[in-house]
Amino acid sequence: MRVGTPAPLAPDDVPARRLDTRIRRMDGSLVLAFGETVVQLSESGALLYEHMDGRRTVGMLAAVLAETYELSEQEALTDTGEFLGYLLENSLAEVRTSGP
Template identity: 35%
Template sequence: MTDRFVPPSLEWIPQRRLEARIRRFRGRTLVAVDAEAMELDEVAAFIFGQVDGATSLREIGERVAATYDVSVEEATTDSAELLAQLVDVNLVGA
């Protein structure tokens, strides 16, 4: 069993894998790399959209909090959990 990725700090800057593909189809957001694919809900798609190789986990959490009217702590925790899942399926590089 492999260990799950844990973001090293709030200053961690996630990067999309070059192989990652994103498609919007009939109101759904799908992301894939190789044989791994995921459907993202609205908030997850927003978080994935913030992954640009320049924006830190802290900044992503702040943007989520401002956009969805939740606390920065909750938004950052949720963002970290989603990004860890995306690292685990190779959509985001660690």
């Protein structure tokens, strides 16, 4: 598992929620907290986070985003990678890499 400053994610990497992250719905938004870090997710961020089940790959998550928001595959992969990178940098997610 990888946590912390991320290397670029591959489409076959599998992100997962950290079990020690607190999750709350406040005023219709999804809010994550870990330690002193508190993040309110955008609608698209909440969609991705809710689909992060430890089984779906980055590519699969990007496909959900592309379908929901009518994005190209490349736009969705870029946006998904940026979002997951942010979560990893803030210790709000972890990822199983596809490589050795």
